Amino acid sequence: MTEVDMAESNDAALHGYSTNKDNYAKRLRRIEGQVRGIAKMIDDDKYCIDVLTQISAVNSALQSVALGLLDEHLGHCVSHAVAEGGDEAERKLAEASAAIARLVRS
Amino acid sequence: MTEVDMAESNDAALHGYSTNKDNYAKRLRRIEGQVRGIAKMIDDDKYCIDVLTQISAVNSALQSVALGLLDEHLGHCVSHAVAEGGDEAERKLAEASAAIARLVRS
Amino acid sequence: MTEVDMAESNDAALHGYSTNKDNYAKRLRRIEGQVRGIAKMIDDDKYCIDVLTQISAVNSALQSVALGLLDEHLGHCVSHAVAEGGDEAERKLAEASAAIARLVRS
Amino acid sequence: MTEVDMAESNDAALHGYSTNKDNYAKRLRRIEGQVRGIAKMIDDDKYCIDVLTQISAVNSALQSVALGLLDEHLGHCVSHAVAEGGDEAERKLAEASAAIARLVRS
Numbered sequence: 001m002t003e004v005d006m007a008e009s010n011d012a013a014l015h016g017y018s019t020n021k022d023n024y025a026k027r028l029r030r031i032e033g034q035v036r037g038i039a040k041m042i043d044d045d046k047y048c049i050d051v052l053t054q055i056s057a058v059n060s061a062l063q064s065v066a067l068g069l070l071d072e073h074l075g076h077c078v079s080h081a082v083a084e085g086g087d088e089a090e091r092k093l094a095e096a097s098a099a100i101a102r103l104v105r106s
Numbered sequence: 107m108t109e110v111d112m113a114e115s116n117d118a119a120l121h122g123y124s125t126n127k128d129n130y131a132k133r134l135r136r137i138e139g140q141v142r143g144i145a146k147m148i149d150d151d152k153y154c155i156d157v158l159t160q161i162s163a164v165n166s167a168l169q170s171v172a173l174g175l176l177d178e179h180l181g182h183c184v185s186h187a188v189a190e191g192g193d194e195a196e197r198k199l200a201e202a203s204a205a206i207a208r209l210v211r212s
Numbered sequence: 213m214t215e216v217d218m219a220e221s222n223d224a225a226l227h228g229y230s231t232n233k234d235n236y237a238k239r240l241r242r243i244e245g246q247v248r249g250i251a252k253m254i255d256d257d258k259y260c261i262d263v264l265t266q267i268s269a270v271n272s273a274l275q276s277v278a279l280g281l282l283d284e285h286l287g288h289c290v291s292h293a294v295a296e297g298g299d300e301a302e303r304k305l306a307e308a309s310a311a312i313a314r315l316v317r318s
Numbered sequence: 319m320t321e322v323d324m325a326e327s328n329d330a331a332l333h334g335y336s337t338n339k340d341n342y343a344k345r346l347r348r349i350e351g352q353v354r355g356i357a358k359m360i361d362d363d364k365y366c367i368d369v370l371t372q373i374s375a376v377n378s379a380l381q382s383v384a385l386g387l388l389d390e391h392l393g394h395c396v397s398h399a400v401a402e403g404g405d406e407a408e409r410k411l412a413e414a415s416a417a418i419a420r421l422v423r424s
Contacts, residue, residue: 270380
């Protein structure tokens, strides 16, 4: 609720990725198409190794999107909180570290 | 005698994953839906960290599918080639190792 | 009293990880011992799968150390630069993102 | 009849990696030295990002060793069991898949 209100008064500060929103949405729709293609490969009994190659490609593409979002998150949301200081800065930093750990381990 | 010839004479033995084909296709369609959901999160300006959490979940789900396919590939296609022996066994083993390396590194 | 001042008067506090320095050094020496153990497993012709299990354990232990160092780096060096602002903040953020990408991809 | 008995009668076939044993042992001793170097970087208060870069390098080097060992394990131990057939083939394949999963997820 509040985040949306903020967004209405100040779009640029909404999220780190907002200025590149169209780019991320477009890449994710392409990835969605790739996953649909992999499901079809299974339907069509395509060779296992070719399916695995496509899965590796999707994982790499998703990782790239994630690293881009994270970079912008650190440069905007986290930096903003750090500049303000206090508990919110601590919370944002801990949250970012947890997200990084999930990415490294997934 | 090619794989396609073999497939024509015996669809069920076509690939390692054939007996679980519906299961894999279903999981991939669910993953496709998850990626579509992530694209929508971007459209709707959802919080970066929540987007990253979903991307990590998709990566884990894709890895599970890949490990399942690989397990069946080793137990069927590769084992079959190894039992036959010769160059084809060598080729299948090298191909599987390359696919494993791509998965580990992606 | 800034981190830089502290650093000048006390090298031990120089970096984000400084207060936990002994802990990190100790974990790395344990990892060093694990790697030495793996080399010995090879010398002693231990079973391949057991060697692989130990390598996976070392990779996980190194990842944990890396995630801890990164967390402290974000909370100290990067936060300090962000609070100061300017080019150095940009540079530190870009540098952290590049390190995260290397970890995710390695 | 144990693995050790087999080894005694035929050292060369002991494990997949046996013919490249010196190469693997040498690479692991180099990695051990790299980890010792990272511990020293911490002792010497080196910059966090430089420490992280070295950790990524060690992880990549360990992954390479693991992929090499796995490739030889599939081409020797697993292939041998598959050629023999039966429960042992099943067991070796399941064991290899589990090791691959640990590598992909670590």
